[in-house]
Amino acid sequence: MTTAQAVGAVSREAAKWYAIDWRDINRNVRRLQVRIVQATKASRWGRVRALQRLLTHSYSGKVLAVRRVTENNGKKTPGVDQEIWDTPEKKTQAVHALKRRGYQSQPLRRVYIPKSDGKTMRPLGIPTMKDRAQQALYLLALAPVVETTADKNSYGFRQQRSCADAMEQCFRALRSANTQWILEGDIKSCFDKISHDWLLAHVPIDRVILQKWLKSGYMDKHVLHETTDGTPQGGIISPALANCALDGLERLLREKYPAGKRLKSLGGEK
DSSP states (O other), X not given: OOHHHHHHHHHHHHHHHHTOOHHHHHHHHHHHHHHHHHHHHTTOHHHHHHHHHHHHTSHHHHHHHHHHHHHSTTTTOOOTTOOOOOSHHHHHHHHHHOOSTTOOOOOEEEEEEEOTTSSSEEEEEEOOHHHHHHHHHHHHHHHHHHHHHSOTTBOTTOTTOOHHXXXXXXXXXXXXXXXXXXXXXXXXXXXXXXOHXXXXXXXXXXXXXXXXXXXXXXXXXXXEEOOOSOOOBTBTTHHXXXXXXXXXXXXXXXXXXXXXXXOOBOOOOX
């Protein structure tokens, strides 16, 4: 191939990215997500899996996943392979490379950031761009189920919800004469201790792909470490997995404590 041909080929890939109709892409994904929600509400789990597969194999889903990981705050932060997708050519190539068959996740790159107390450090696992895109793709298929089955008063890592919404609910509760206390609780090392066996048995997602992420391990100071439990903070899909594990907590608390107690859940951990 001549230099001119190579440049022409790259230019065509860039043109493909710039020519994407994002309104149409979002519409296609949204339609499938609505159908997943409907199937979830009807407890038609076979139908849910079929629709999830359709979404994760769709061009629209793949393009949207690549767009997310190349436009978010971590777009310039590489994984262990030191690769970032910073050109339209790389983004187009990434869309075509985003496949289930032959997919192998790579170890996470371990970094440490200060916790809110300013004294201790929180470990983060940074996936490669390809692993991030794959997680973003499967999150498109998982999120409709998680949002449909989530606890009513759960606010952490929820779509269209935030900690501010949960705080507003607390203020509303305090306006009642019957409310005297707001109790704060934390699950120590929540993300790090979630059972892999439980996730693989209960999360409505492709289990082969999920296991690859859970067992990918991490690199810390050039040493490869295995992962036997937990879901890494830093993974795009990790908050959704954590919410899956915590769903049902509200029901258990209502069963344990007398009627009238108002329960709100905010995401986060110590």
